[in-house]
Amino acid sequence: METKQQKKQHKGLKIFLIVLASIIAVIAIFEIISCTYHSSPENVEAYECDNPYIVGTDTPEVSAHRSGGGIMPEETMMAFQNCAESGDFSVDIFEFDLHITKDNVLVLLHDDTLDRTSDCVEIFGCEDVRPEDYTYEELRVLNMGAKFENENGETPFAELHNNEVPDNLRILRLEDVMDYLTRVCPNADYIIEIKNDGELGMQGVDILHEILEQKDLLDDVIFGTFHEEVSHYVDNTYPDMARSATINEVLSFYKAAITDDESFEAKYIALQIPYNMPFRLAANLGTTTVINYAHEHNIAVQYWTVNSEKDLRYLSSIGADCIMTDYPNVLYAVANEK
Numbered sequence: 001m002e003t004k005q006q007k008k009q010h011k012g013l014k015i016f017l018i019v020l021a022s023i024i025a026v027i028a029i030f031e032i033i034s035c036t037y038h039s040s041p042e043n044v045e046a047y048e049c050d051n052p053y054i055v056g057t058d059t060p061e062v063s064a065h066r067s068g069g070g071i072m073p074e075e076t077m078m079a080f081q082n083c084a085e086s087g088d089f090s091v092d093i094f095e096f097d098l099h100i101t102k103d104n105v106l107v108l109l110h111d112d113t114l115d116r117t118s119d120c121v122e123i124f125g126c127e128d129v130r131p132e133d134y135t136y137e138e139l140r141v142l143n144m145g146a147k148f149e150n151e152n153g154e155t156p157f158a159e160l161h162n163n164e165v166p167d168n169l170r171i172l173r174l175e176d177v178m179d180y181l182t183r184v185c186p187n188a189d190y191i192i193e194i195k196n197d198g199e200l201g202m203q204g205v206d207i208l209h210e211i212l213e214q215k216d217l218l219d220d221v222i223f224g225t226f227h228e229e230v231s232h233y234v235d236n237t238y239p240d241m242a243r244s245a246t247i248n249e250v251l252s253f254y255k256a257a258i259t260d261d262e263s264f265e266a267k268y269i270a271l272q273i274p275y276n277m278p279f280r281l282a283a284n285l286g287t288t289t290v291i292n293y294a295h296e297h298n299i300a301v302q303y304w305t306v307n308s309e310k311d312l313r314y315l316s317s318i319g320a321d322c323i324m325t326d327y328p329n330v331l332y333a334v335a336n337e338k
Helices: 004-036 077-084 120-124 174-184 198-214 228-237 247-259 277-282 288-296 309-317 328-336
Strands: 061-064 093-100 106-108 189-194 221-224 270-274 300-304 322-325
Touching: 061 328, 077 174, 093 174, 093 198, 093 322, 106 174, 106 198, 174 198, 189 198, 198 221, 198 228, 221 270, 247 270, 247 288, 288 300, 309 322, 309 328, 322 328
Parallel strands: 061 093, 061 322, 093 189, 189 221, 270 300, 300 322
Antiparallel strands: 093 106
16 A cells, blocks of 8 residues: 555656656657648749749848847947958848937847847946937947857957947947948848837838938838838838838738638738747748748748758748848858759
8 A cells, every 4th residue: 555655756756757748749749840841842833023032043042130140249340241251151131120229320239128239237337228218329338249159158259348349349320331231242132120119110210211212222121120000100101111021911921821812912022931940830931832822922031030951951942032040151051052
């Protein structure tokens, strides 16, 4: 007859085995989805399109996500210089994000705060440092490479502060990066995202459009945002600015694609969509069904953020138009190994 302690131990073991079995089952489901959701390259179809971002080949355009933030400090001039002046790889599309400052300057930054990437906590003595609370000149003191860690686990720029910070690691204005890239990479295109929402986001769009118009770059940019109201503002105010689909528009597109809705129409020219396991549980966006349907409706398909060589090869094989990656050097090698 079991003692109370033995019963307790057996109960604990039973719970452990149930949890372990559940974990194994989840892993198995992930693996099944990963395999069965891969499409066959033979299913890729060709359509006559006038969308310049549809490449029509099995070699996707290489996009440097956050200016190749896996190689150099993201969205700094140092990172852009690394991509634009490398002798080992080239970039077709530069992707970066914008925030508006207190004095209405658009600066490059992915997060809502500067805490993750810069030394702002040490320099300003506070956390949650947001660009809209500081002027451009106030932000220029920061080291935007302070938290960068390379593949060896090293932080080569962490000890640089104030006057020690080189100019190519300070916060970057939109005008400066565009002037540099149009000079060094005159044939490049751009994916530019406004991160602010609401009124700040709309104000950012006004400034962005003005700068792109002045520099004659409107035809070279796909605008993006996660904020529906900002996308609607673009549609109503700047119909000459090409944009990518909103989250709700991606969901509507996916429903139309899997049902082959012949009445489908879109206001956008590109799907900028993820390709990783959590999203594939609900909707697998990385199939020839998605790409063929998009191309049939003159929509380019651009995937973010893909860093796995296996996924890079797969998406290349099924007709992806562009892949955004933190490691454009790796994607360039994969895309050109054929």
